[in-house]
Amino acid sequence: MLLPEREEFLKRVLSHVKFKYDHLDIKRELTEHMEDMYDDFMSHGIDEETATRLMVEYMGDPDEIGERLNEQHSCVLGNIWRAVRALAVIMVILSIIPAFNTSLLAVYSVFSGYSETRDRSEAIYDIKRSDTVRIDDLYFKLEEVLYYSDNDLEIRYRTWYQPFSKSVRWSFSLPSRCIYDNMGTQYSDSSGGSSAGLISRHYLIVEGFSPEAEKVIINYDYDGRKIYIEVPLKAGGSE
Amino acid sequence: MNRKRQTVIFIVIIFVLGIWRFGGAQQIYVSPEKVLYACERGLHYGPSDKVLLKKKIGKEVLVIGKLSDGLSVVKTEKSLLGMWRIGDGGITGKIEAVKDADVFYSNTFKLVYGYSKNPEIKSVKFSIEKVSGDSRNIIDTFECTVDSDGFFYADTPEYEYDSQSQYLYAVDLFGFDESGNLIYSEL
Numbered sequence: 538m539l540l541p542e543r544e545e546f547l548k549r550v551l552s553h554v555k556f557k558y559d560h561l562d563i564k565r566e567l568t569e570h571m572e573d574m575y576d577d578f579m580s581h582g583i584d585e586e587t588a589t590r591l592m593v594e595y596m597g598d599p600d601e602i603g604e605r606l607n608e609q610h611s612c613v614l615g616n617i618w619r620a621v622r623a624l625a626v627i628m629v630i631l632s633i634i635p636a637f638n639t640s641l642l643a644v645y646s647v648f649s650g651y652s653e654t655r656d657r658s659e660a661i662y663d664i665k666r667s668d669t670v671r672i673d674d675l676y677f678k679l680e681e682v683l684y685y686s687d688n689d690l691e692i693r694y695r696t697w698y699q700p701f702s703k704s705v706r707w708s709f710s711l712p713s714r715c716i717y718d719n720m721g722t723q724y725s726d727s728s729g730g731s732s733a734g735l736i737s738r739h740y741l742i743v744e745g746f747s748p749e750a751e752k753v754i755i756n757y758d759y760d761g762r763k764i765y766i767e768v769p770l771k772a773g774g775s776e
Numbered sequence: 777m778n779r780k781r782q783t784v785i786f787i788v789i790i791f792v793l794g795i796w797r798f799g800g801a802q803q804i805y806v807s808p809e810k811v812l813y814a815c816e817r818g819l820h821y822g823p824s825d826k827v828l829l830k831k832k833i834g835k836e837v838l839v840i841g842k843l844s845d846g847l848s849v850v851k852t853e854k855s856l857l858g859m860w861r862i863g864d865g866g867i868t869g870k871i872e873a874v875k876d877a878d879v880f881y882s883n884t885f886k887l888v889y890g891y892s893k894n895p896e897i898k899s900v901k902f903s904i905e906k907v908s909g910d911s912r913n914i915i916d917t918f919e920c921t922v923d924s925d926g927f928f929y930a931d932t933p934e935y936e937y938d939s940q941s942q943y944l945y946a947v948d949l950f951g952f953d954e955s956g957n958l959i960y961s962e963l
Contacts, residue, residue, distance in 0.1 A: 618779045621786040628793040635797065673817045705803055705818035705862060760821035
């Protein structure tokens with residue numbers, strides 16, 4: 538239905554609305570409303586010409602409607618809305634790939650295990666631990682100590698940064714020089730490795746750890762940051 | 777949903793994603809000093825008592841902080857939207873004051889800087905040495921006053937050298953007291 542009277546009415550209404558971005562929506566809404574009225578008149582047996590005239594009359598003064606709609610569809614708010622919407626879309630697009638990568642790495646790091654650098658069957662014993670220490674924004678959690686038949690001692694721990702930490706997230710690894718036994722021996726021969734991700738899993742293998750030792754002591758002390766954990770061992774591997 | 781509410785929601789989305797994308801999660805900070813402090817927390821030392829020097833070359837800024845037992849040296853660079861991040865090529869980090877006084881040279885920032893733990897040392901003298909294989913040549917010499925923090929620095933000119941085969945070092949540090957008497961020598 539394309540009525541010149543209706544189109545003229547709509548044109549006059551829209552001439553008052555400065556925010557042109559909304560013209561299409563306003564036109565669609567008013568058209569639907571006018572068509573409903575027109576159909577209603579026609580269903581009551583009113584002829585087309587009268588129905589058209591009544592439809593326009595019932596809508597009211599197009600200038601008054603246009604001015605009211607101009608207030609509702611503020612040009613200033615409308616432009617701000619468009620700008621922030623566009624910026625929000627850009628931000629979402631810019632964030633999708635990093636978010637996907639971060640999420641994938643995060644999920645992997647949470648559910649992956651320690652890399653098995655040594656055959657666990659060679660371990661005389663293993664001790665499960667759950668000691669958590671915080672240094673700056675970093676959490677350190679000792680999880681397991683394994684002792685092998687060739688006197689290697691493996692320390693397994695995980696580290697992660699607290700959410701929204703503003704620190705630069707360097708990886709943290711225990712230096713072997715902070716590993717002692719209860720007899721005061723400091724161990725320096727070691728090897729180790731770490732996994733990346735939201736949660737990093739680390740292993741430190743200390744070579745030649747005394748089978749007579751009753752405790753392994755982790756004593757990290759650097760620039761006022763301390764990790765001190767004593768782990769009783771099953772000396773001699775009898776258990 | 778009305779337009780005002782949508783605008784607020786979009787602003788919240790921009791803010792949250794902005795923080796995530798350009799904030800701590802992406803290791804980007806509002807100033808070179810913030811990068812210094814963030815590095816210190818991440819490397820588990822410090823924080824610096826104060827920033828002793830910021831030296832800018834192009835889009836990079838070297839920030840030197842004062843530690844109770846040395847210096848904290850972090851290279852930063854300008855990122856998006858006026859933010860800052862760690863400069864390419866890694867950072868020096870903590871320089872522990874092992875000696876009574878020491879001097880360092882940064883070719884990137886055309887800067888020599890150092891510290892003195894001895895409060896009697898009021899001025900220093902040192903040289904820039906060009907090393908090429910077995911050949912060593914002094915190419916420049918500086919004299920600086922040491923400030924109340926035990927810190928000293930000097931800007932250097934651009935030295936011509938072949939970065940593939942030649943190296944520049946700050947060497948031969950001498951410390952003098954208020955009267956100009958030599959009280960420290962690393963020779």
